[in-house]
Amino acid sequence: MAEAATAQSEQPQQPQANRQPYSRPVFRQKLTVNSLQAQRVMERSFDRVSNALFSLDVILRIIGDQTEINQVEEIVQGHIERVAEDMAKAMEQLKKVMSDNGIEAVPGYSAPTEYSIEITSPQIAQIARLIRNLDELMSLVDTLWLNSILSSQQRSDATYEWQQRLIKLAGRIIGMEKRARISAHSKGKDKEVAEAAPEQETTDPELSSEADVQDNEDGAKSSKKGSKESSSGAEAA
Template sequence: MPDTESAVPPTKEKAVYSRPVFKQRLTVNSLEAQRVTARIFERVQRALLSLDVILRIIGKQEAIDPLAAWISEQMAALDRDFDQEAARLKALMDEHGIQAMPTYTHPAKYEIEISSPRAAQFAGLIRKLDKLMGQMDTLWLNSVLTSQQRLEANYQWQQQLFTLAGRIFSMEYRARKAVYAQDKTAETEEPATPETQDGSEVSEEEVQDANGADEPV
């Protein structure tokens, strides 16, 4: 009688690589910044790590560099937009003699992992979004902005980060698909569609609809 246990082929263990990381505590006050952090930060940092490191190993660097440069440009552009809006809101606060910023009842603290330079950039964008939301809330509490103005502005700025994340997911998927097309089957598995941490597919609706009931009407 054959030995059934010995007949089972050994499974190939997945390679584990040691990589440098910074572990940081990210504290965010506003609901909008909390949504972005909780829903997409881990997925974004994994996609950015894939583009920065993994795809350079298994693919052609000259094909990956333009994608990485494009993402950096998108992040830099959004960073400038945040700075310009923050300066505008600060001038509005000064115009109305407003100096104090509100405290928040339930700030959230996240332990995040910075595994690539662009992940650090994205974390910086979340911090700037949080600051911007604080300025919006300050102007709203002082009756400078109406509730509708605050709601629409907060939603639109939050969506800037969700849209950027969607572009990053798409770029990383396309890069993996291009690598697979080069007959690299020995080094990488067939690319799956962009997915969430629990394995569910990232839909266009999820990227564009972050707020649910808070979406402006």
């Protein structure tokens, strides 16, 4: 018995199989972007916010229950839908101004850029659609500017406003991902999260700043909620 046990313990251990990457559905597409503002949003934020959306989903499924997952998805969806609705209204207003002035043609652009993108979730598809709509919105603004309906200052204000609106949206989503990673750390899930969804650095300072604002807002809400629950518990006691 002892000899058998010794022989068994001396047998070389089999190496653990490498973890298989999670196989997820993906659409690979080409996205052509014409305007400078939409190109800036694409280059500064698309890859990072796509990674944040994927990581957020993975992290929540590691640390949270289905109710929490649904709540976060609703918050993200709400942020995206508000921007989409406001953009649609702005486009309708600009199209009406064009129609009132008998303008039908829109300009081409001298340096369109084609991007290869991967759609791995409905939210990423919505972000890509927002960038397409931003491109169309900028075309309408430029049309009215070239026809002397909008002044250079009005054009500058409109293009900057909408560029920043999408940058801010991306920052909010990245901030939610950061908050989820902090929650994973507090629950001792750091290693599991790091393996499933490695953290990507946010190199754009404005995106990073917006993410910090969202992180702080979420932290303040959590603290306020905790205070209310503690107060309710004290009253019940």
